[in-house]
Amino acid sequence: MPSAEESHGPGVVVHVCRIPAELLAQVCQHILAFLQGHTSGVDSAEAARSFQRAGVRLDDGVLQDVTRFLLLTFRSAGKRNISADELVSELDGGGSKWSKAALQVLHGSWSEHRAAVHAQQEARAMLSIGQVLDLQWKLGMAVSSDSCRSLNSPYVTLLLKILKPSGETSQRSFEMTIPQFQNFHQQFREMAALLETV
Template identity: 40%
Template sequence: MASGSAAVLARALEALDLDGATDKINLIPQDFFAELCEQVIQHLNHKISGINTGELCQRLQTSGIEINVGDLAKIANIISFLFSTAARNNLSTEELVATPSNAVSTLPKHAVQVIHHVWNEQGKSISVSEDARNMATVGQFIDISWKLGVAMSSDTCRSLKYPYVTVTLKVADPSGQVTNKSFEMTIPQFKNFFRQFKEMAAVLETV
């Protein structure tokens, strides 16, 4: 790696507050950290829509590890930035993790070992085309679900008993974090929502 690339990577990692994430990374067992790195690689290769930090965080908490989804999302962003920057600069495994001035070398030993292994095995597979970089600026829809409910009361009315629909969208933001977005609609609103989807489907059939 050219010294210029090394300096750019080091400055960028400092901007991501790598030191602040080190303590949290130290809490994550090696197998979980490896799974997170694998998901990041798959996301960068467009094999999965996003990184399910919520599900992984829940499993970590169940195993007794004190970490929240925000911390895990930050770590995933750092890994994603690290791998994508390394791909753009065509870094070898040694250049990525062994450069003395590189902030990666300050990570916990088990994390460096995982990064070394994952990049050595799959680093060359990451696509860094211009189209891929442009696509990374928008989120991606993954799934939709809905359920019917009945409002029984409110602050101003004791017995409403009107039906409503709760819609939940599962989306991956540009960094790859999977989140759920929920909102409520009245039955007329939901019917209009459904009608627009039917119109979209009809247009797509003509493409």
């Protein structure tokens, strides 16, 4: 997969190929479970423990690079909905020296989980909304405003820092009257109460 190889270089492929097939399959399963929405992330500490139990020494940074590479590879393949044969062909044709065993593991893992990963990627694309990173507010007094009827009315300014699905951050600010802010606060309390029941 060119995008993943370009971002990590051919050196990561060497490390992937040195991982025994059984351990590589476990790493792939963890990554694919995450991409299908079954887990909240890839547990690199658990992967490191699996490597230690198997007697395989791999630096933490290398393991993170391998995990990121495989994550990008499978995510890209899921977005494009390519077959396992196409995935292996792209990887093998990318200029890096892949071992047959590593390509077989990737082929088998992708064959088994391709449909579910693609469905999850499509759902995420349709539901892509930003994530609130930070919310700041301040109370002020209106000197002039479109929404306040009289001057010297109190208002609340909200500043939201949002992480877009593309990875970019942006800031949005808006003003509310005190009754609007109270309504906003009540809606947040109701959402929090509902989330506790989930």
